[in-house]
Amino acid sequence: MATILDVRNLTTKFYTLEGVVNAVNGVSFDLNKGETLAIVGESGSGKSVTMMSILGLIPTPPGKVEQGEAIFHRAQGACNLLELSPKQMRDVRGGQIGFVFQDPISTLNPVLTVGEQISESLTRHMGMTKFQARERALELLNDVGIPDPELRYGCYPFQLSGGMRQRVVIAIAIACDPQIIIADEPTTALDVTIQAQVIDLFKKLRERLGVTIIWITHDLGVVAGLAHRVLVMYGGRPVEIAQLYDLYEHPSHPYTVGLLGALPRLDKREARRLVSIEGTPPDLLVPLKHCPFAWRCKYAFPRCWQAIPPLITIEALHQIACFYDLEKGAPRDE
Amino acid sequence: MNNSETLVRVIELKKYFLIGGGLLGKQHRQVKAVDGVTFDIQHGETLGLVGESGCGKSTTGRAILQLYTPTSGLVYLGKDELTTMKSADLRRLRTKMQMVFQDPYASLNPRHSVQKIIGEPLAIHGLMQGKELHERVAELLTLVGLEPAYMSRFPHEFSGGQRQRIMIARALSLNPDFLVCDEPISALDVSIQAQVVNLLQRLQEQLGLTYLFIAHDLSMVKHISHRIAVMYLGKIMEMAESDALFEQPLHPYTQSLISAVPIPNPRLEEKRRKIILKGEPPSPANPPKGCVFHPRCIQAVAECGEVVPEFREIHPGHSVACLLAR
Amino acid sequence: MEGNSMAAGADNLLDVKQTFWDRLRYFSLFLKRDTSGIIGLTLFGIVVFAALFAPVITQYDPLDQNLADSKLPPSWTAGGTRDHPLGTDNLGRDLYSRIIYGARVSLTVGFIGVIIALSLGVLIGAFAGYIGGKFDAIIMAPINLVLSLPYMLFVVFVASVLGRSLFNVIMIFGITNAPIFARVTRGEVIRIRETAYVESAVCAGARWWRIIFDHILPNLIGPLITLATFEVSAMIFYEAGLGFIGLSVPPQVPSWGNMLAAGRLYLTSYPWIATFPGVAIMFASMGMNLVGDWLRDVLDPRLRRSRK
Numbered sequence: 001m002a003t004i005l006d007v008r009n010l011t012t013k014f015y016t017l018e019g020v021v022n023a024v025n026g027v028s029f030d031l032n033k034g035e036t037l038a039i040v041g042e043s044g045s046g047k048s049v050t051m052m053s054i055l056g057l058i059p060t061p062p063g064k065v066e067q068g069e070a071i072f073h074r075a076q077g078a079c080n081l082l083e084l085s086p087k088q089m090r091d092v093r094g095g096q097i098g099f100v101f102q103d104p105i106s107t108l109n110p111v112l113t114v115g116e117q118i119s120e121s122l123t124r125h126m127g128m129t130k131f132q133a134r135e136r137a138l139e140l141l142n143d144v145g146i147p148d149p150e151l152r153y154g155c156y157p158f159q160l161s162g163g164m165r166q167r168v169v170i171a172i173a174i175a176c177d178p179q180i181i182i183a184d185e186p187t188t189a190l191d192v193t194i195q196a197q198v199i200d201l202f203k204k205l206r207e208r209l210g211v212t213i214i215w216i217t218h219d220l221g222v223v224a225g226l227a228h229r230v231l232v233m234y235g236g237r238p239v240e241i242a243q244l245y246d247l248y249e250h251p252s253h254p255y256t257v258g259l260l261g262a263l264p265r266l267d268k269r270e271a272r273r274l275v276s277i278e279g280t281p282p283d284l285l286v287p288l289k290h291c292p293f294a295w296r297c298k299y300a301f302p303r304c305w306q307a308i309p310p311l312i313t314i315e316a317l318h319q320i321a322c323f324y325d326l327e328k329g330a331p332r333d334e
Numbered sequence: 335m336n337n338s339e340t341l342v343r344v345i346e347l348k349k350y351f352l353i354g355g356g357l358l359g360k361q362h363r364q365v366k367a368v369d370g371v372t373f374d375i376q377h378g379e380t381l382g383l384v385g386e387s388g389c390g391k392s393t394t395g396r397a398i399l400q401l402y403t404p405t406s407g408l409v410y411l412g413k414d415e416l417t418t419m420k421s422a423d424l425r426r427l428r429t430k431m432q433m434v435f436q437d438p439y440a441s442l443n444p445r446h447s448v449q450k451i452i453g454e455p456l457a458i459h460g461l462m463q464g465k466e467l468h469e470r471v472a473e474l475l476t477l478v479g480l481e482p483a484y485m486s487r488f489p490h491e492f493s494g495g496q497r498q499r500i501m502i503a504r505a506l507s508l509n510p511d512f513l514v515c516d517e518p519i520s521a522l523d524v525s526i527q528a529q530v531v532n533l534l535q536r537l538q539e540q541l542g543l544t545y546l547f548i549a550h551d552l553s554m555v556k557h558i559s560h561r562i563a564v565m566y567l568g569k570i571m572e573m574a575e576s577d578a579l580f581e582q583p584l585h586p587y588t589q590s591l592i593s594a595v596p597i598p599n600p601r602l603e604e605k606r607r608k609i610i611l612k613g614e615p616p617s618p619a620n621p622p623k624g625c626v627f628h629p630r631c632i633q634a635v636a637e638c639g640e641v642v643p644e645f646r647e648i649h650p651g652h653s654v655a656c657l658l659a660r
Numbered sequence: 661m662e663g664n665s666m667a668a669g670a671d672n673l674l675d676v677k678q679t680f681w682d683r684l685r686y687f688s689l690f691l692k693r694d695t696s697g698i699i700g701l702t703l704f705g706i707v708v709f710a711a712l713f714a715p716v717i718t719q720y721d722p723l724d725q726n727l728a729d730s731k732l733p734p735s736w737t738a739g740g741t742r743d744h745p746l747g748t749d750n751l752g753r754d755l756y757s758r759i760i761y762g763a764r765v766s767l768t769v770g771f772i773g774v775i776i777a778l779s780l781g782v783l784i785g786a787f788a789g790y791i792g793g794k795f796d797a798i799i800m801a802p803i804n805l806v807l808s809l810p811y812m813l814f815v816v817f818v819a820s821v822l823g824r825s826l827f828n829v830i831m832i833f834g835i836t837n838a839p840i841f842a843r844v845t846r847g848e849v850i851r852i853r854e855t856a857y858v859e860s861a862v863c864a865g866a867r868w869w870r871i872i873f874d875h876i877l878p879n880l881i882g883p884l885i886t887l888a889t890f891e892v893s894a895m896i897f898y899e900a901g902l903g904f905i906g907l908s909v910p911p912q913v914p915s916w917g918n919m920l921a922a923g924r925l926y927l928t929s930y931p932w933i934a935t936f937p938g939v940a941i942m943f944a945s946m947g948m949n950l951v952g953d954w955l956r957d958v959l960d961p962r963l964r965r966s967r968k
Contacts, residue, residue, distance in 0.1 A: 221596025264557035
């Protein structure tokens with residue numbers, strides 16, 4: 001599998017009045033062409049900030065991408081996204097990398113019609129004329145399942161429902177045939193039945209266009225139906241990376257295990273209590289010299305407090321950052 | 335307290351909102367947020383009320399507690415009928431019924447200390463003051479798993495999960511019998527949701543509480559509820575015991591809702607056939623004629639657009655509002 | 661205990677003991693960024709100091725005329741004397757003393773005017789916002805009408821009818837600025853009324869007086885303090901304006917506006933007579949304005965600062 005995006009040691013900090021927020025601490029991962037990688041984490045895990053750093057969307061005071069590289073192996077040749085100028089980044093965003101964010105009402109411009117917003121992307125990145133862009137935009141509206149595209153082209157975002165708006169955002173994202181689509185919690189704000197529609201749409205588009213997708217979410221149910229590989233983040237670091245089935249059937253990091261145990265499930269007869277993870281997500285103001293999960297971990301032992309566990313490979317395509325071996329029930333040999 | 339006694343009875347509850355007013359007050363449209371809802375809740379039971387946005391579940395919860403005045407219908411808490419009560423009597427009855435609100439970041443007064451927040455209901459009803467109140471607040475904080483010392487702090491110093499616990503402590507301060515939980519965990523992280531739900535369950539056992547649990551997360555509702563009612567556009571579509579609802583959903587909406595819920599099991603997800611509904615939920619200001627669900631229903635027949643289906647019991651304890659259910 | 665895991669080290673910053681020095685350092689971080697606030701406070705502080713200690717720090721009676729010594733320039737120029745550090749005006753009165761005493765007039769107008777405007781405005785606005793409906797519409801109609809009038813024109817008209825006195829000036833500003841307080845209060849009351857914590861209070865059985873005093877008023881303080889500081893600054897400025905056209909306090913009373921009026925005729929020949937009061941007005945007005953800006957930044961995010 002060809003690698004399309006290679007992220008190494010990404011570190012991003014925010015310099016605020018209250019101190020330095022260590023949002024992303026040394027994140028490394030590969031993205032393979034054509035796959036759907038899910039990045040899973042709760043608030044404060046750094047999943048969104050990672051993507052914003054790659055896309056050059058971090059407001060630079062107070063944020064700063066301190067180090068790292070994001071090599072994008074695009075059709076025209078590889079480049080390091082973190083080294084591009086703002087202008088070059090603007091060309092990449094929307095053109096070669098499409099994105100879908102959580103709340104469509106804040107992604108869409110309220111004073112432009114949805115058709116204009118799609119066309120705008122087309123004329124800017126694909127060099128189409130207004131007429132060509134309009135034709136293509138109508139096609140796209142149809143592709144994303146919006147009924148009556150001629151009518152909807154002239155609608156403003158507030159005239160559409162949440163599900164429709166998100167479809168428009170998806171249309172803008174795929175308009176320029178991007179090589180990667182980054183979706184940050186695209187269905188979290190939607191009702192369950194609309195979410196199912198939107199996920200179904202993504203699957204169809206994925207099949208037709210063969211696009212690589214990064215899907216950021218906290219919902220392990222959605223991930224199970226959509227992803228090929230999963231990256232679990234905690235405290236600004238990756239703690240487990242695995243193939244889909246491996247993650248759900250052999251979770252090897254205590255956080256992943258805890259997360260899966262905390263979910264109520266429709267497919268199982270319920271135990272009387274959900275297994276909750278005690279404590280709260282970490283405060284990123286404190287720079288950590290130890291495992292960020294140690295406070296909440298049932299298996300923590302002295303080594304966990306002495307150093308940050310590195311990402312190691314425990315099986316084929318399965319990496320974790322933990323000093324403890326869950327299968328053995330004892331600290332890992334190093 | 336007889337445990338199989340009915341604590342809450344809701345009969346044909348309706349809440350319509352009038353919209354489109356001006357200085358002259360001419361209001362010409364009605365939003366039928368809740369349009370004829372009927373159910374009972376037994377002592378010590380959790381009834382889950384589930385549905386998507388706009389279905390009227392939150393409005394139902396508020397209408398039961400008389401935070402909204404119902405347009406019509408009856409609400410019984412024990413022997414007392416709430417809609418026709420005088421405000422002084424109703425206020426006294428508030429000690430028996432309370433609400434846990436959805437957004438932990440908005441439901442605590444940022445200017446009040448935790449002690450003031452938790453102690454306010456007791457102060458309002460003049461039940462305790464001074465040292466006694468202080469001890470009761472400490473007791474409540476411990477009950478929900480927080481340090482008593484936290485009572486001198488302010489809401490902004492706490493995380494979402496902790497704030498929700500403070501909210502629960504406040505709701506419990508008057509020793510109510512009935513709690514309406516309006517999406518109490520939607521704003522929380524997944525690992526914290528489990529903590530709060532476990533807490534609610536423990537408290538139910540410990541204190542014999544009765545819950546109306548309003549949420550849109552079907553998996554969580556199934557986990558915590560004994561019985562579940564599914565709402566759509568102001569009406570109840572189906573109501574049954576939790577397991578029965580999921581093993582044999584009779585209403586097409588329930589069927590598609592259940593099939594749409596993502597399950598964290600990749601093998602299952604691969605095999606599942608999801609019933610994808612067409613279109614969008616209609617606006618409650620303009621509900622469809624006949625069965626409110628029929629425009630999006632794949633099983634709908636001509637009659638569904640004309641007759642409002644009766645909510646009737648198909649199996650013991652399992653009721654549906656659908657012409658085709660047998 | 662659920663939700664309570666204390667391994668080595670604190671789980672959240674709640675449990676880290678904050679020493680006095682930590683809090684001081686935290687506070688000074690704010691102060692460092694808020695230099696404009698410090699400048700504002702200093703400027704305005706000078707004005708307050710001047711008003712309070714006027715008799716102690718001046719040598720001459722501000723009303724003392726001495727035509728022999730009239731139109732003397734400031735002490736650092738040729739022809740000036742140490743006795744009159746800022747020179748004298750056209751009637752031989754010491755400018756320095758008049759400016760110091762003028763601070764009293766400005767501050768009196770500013771503070772008492774704001775107190776009147778705030779009391780009236782908050783009362784009206786709170787009722788309109790809380791009760792709502794037709795009552796709200798009826799009350800706010802005249803308020804909005806007054807707000808839409810050209811302010812200075814209206815004030816000048818009323819002042820010329822009523823005549824010159826400190827009392828009149830304070831009353832005029834107090835009443836004509838009440839509408840802005842009413843409007844802001846009404847908006848905030850409506851916003852707070854819709855919050856979840858007020859709904860929670862209603863659910864617990866609270867009656868209207870508890871809701872207003874315990875929930876609404878405490879949350880009003882922030883925006884109102886900010887507005888009040890801006891209004892003090894504005895009133896100082898307006899008093900100067902009125903004085904300049906001769907409608908403020910009686911002419912011999914040392915007010916900065918009056919001094920501007922007196923100095924107007926001599927702008928080209930003896931410019932200091934009008935310049936120094938002008939600088940004083942700028943100090944006071946701008947100072948309070950900067951304080952208002954700073955307060956607005958400090959009060960707002962402070963309330964919303966949260967750990968998660």
